[in-house]
Amino acid sequence: xxxxxxxxxxxxxxxxSGSMAPSLLPGDELFIDPGMRTPRRGSIAVFYSRGTxxxxxxxxxxxxxxxxxxxxxGDANDSARLIPAxxxxxxxxxxxxxxxxxxxxxxxxxxxxRKLAVRSFLKLLRIRRWT
Numbered sequence: 469x470x471x472x473x474x475x476x477x478x479x480x481x482x483x484x485s486g487s488m489a490p491s492l493l494p495g496d497e498l499f500i501d502p503g504m505r506t507p508r509r510g511s512i513a514v515f516y517s518r519g520t521x522x523x524x525x526x527x528x529x530x531x532x533x534x535x536x537x538x539x540x541x542g543d544a545n546d547s548a549r550l551i552p553a554x555x556x557x558x559x560x561x562x563x564x565x566x567x568x569x570x571x572x573x574x575x576x577x578x579x580x581x582r583k584l585a586v587r588s589f590l591k592l593l594r595i596r597r598w599t
Contacts (some may be wrong), residue, residue: 476502477502478499478500478501478502478503478558478561479499479500480497480498480499480500480564481497481498481500481514481521482495482496482497482498483495483496483497483498483523485522486544487522487523487524487542487543487544487545488512488523488524488525488542488543488544489543489544490543490544491512491525491543491584492512492523492543492563493565495565496563496564496565497563497564497565498512498514498523498560498562498563498564499560499561499562499563499564500514500557500558500559500560500561501558501559501561502557502558503558504558504559504561505553505556505557505558505559506559507526507529507536507538507553507556508526508559509526509527509528509529509582509585510525510526510578510580510581510582510583510584510585511525511526511559511560511572511578511581512524512525512526512559512560512572512581513525513526513538513540513556513557513558513559513560514556514557514558514559514560515540515551515555515556515557516555516557517551517555521557522542523560524540524541524542524545525540525541525542525543525581525584525585525588526538526539526540526585527539527540527541527548527585527588527589527592528585528589529553535552535553536552536553537550537551537552537553538550538551538552538553538555538556539551539589541588541589541592543584543588546595547592547595548588548589548592560572561573
């Protein structure tokens, strides 16, 4: 975990929770590039906040004054959070599940991720649970 916090080199980390199901499941491994900290709609990022690491989808980002904020949500969650961009540790580039590896940087994967972000945001508007 210290390698991720230091942000020096890409690494594989396991998923421990189901907050991103069905896209990511407990036991999946994420290939994270700490050098990629530019928030992009739809991409899955790893964050560190309140003493915890977690991976969620970026719904959108925006600047407020001089600070950049990210609106993030787990695919399986009914709520989302606004978090300072400085809490983002890197972007997930690949997912490994049961020996198979998926590249999340392909054109098709990026298009699907963006659609999931829009769908997630529209679902939030119906639920109206923001923390």
